[in-house]
Amino acid sequence: MDIWEELYREAKPYYHPTAVNDFIYTHNVVCALQSKSGKIYTGYCVEALSGVLNLCAERVALLQMYMDSGETEVQRLIAxxxxPPEGNGGMPCGACREAFMQYNQANKNMQIMVDYAKRETVTLGELMPHWWGTSVKPESD
Structure with a gap:
């Protein structure tokens, strides 16, 4: 079993679209990511009628990783x-792309699965070649 199959198998059980109540719907997109240390974290989306409560599966997995280990760098991601994604599927939305870049600029090198059968990936840096944050200078204390 390769790492992509392992990531897929970790995320798959979380796919079971569920209405929590009249306002919140969950589990209709799932994700697994591999941290720099090699640990796998999963997430599923949470969608709400208000919109501001929405969390994509990718950001939930990122938050799980950070909460569990303090890590911010991701090696691989499948959503x-x-x-499994095929063609050009499995792409993180703009908010997720931005979150990964802000958590750690090294995430530009993370591989994102776009076609599972072909094992075709793209890096976050390829999706965001001119990210605005590279021009931000850290404040000194």
Missing amino acids: FRDT
């Missing part, structure tokens, strides 16, 4: 609905 999908009921089947």
Whole structure:
């Protein structure tokens, strides 16, 4: 079993679209990521009618990783609905891309699965070649 199959198998059980109540819907997108240390973290989306409560599966997995280990660097990520991504599927939204870059600029090198059958990936840096944050200078104390 390769790492992509392992990531897929870790995330798959979380796919079971569920209405929590009249306002919140969950589990219709799932994700698994591999941290720099090699540990796997999972997440599932949480969508709410208000919109401001929405969390994508990718950000939930990122937060799980940070809460559990303090790590901020991701090696690999797969996200999908009921089947593995194919074609150009599994792409993180703009908010997720931004979150990964802000947590750690080294995440520009993380591999994102776009076609599971072909094992085709793209890096976050390829999706965000001119990220605005590279021009931000840290404040000194």
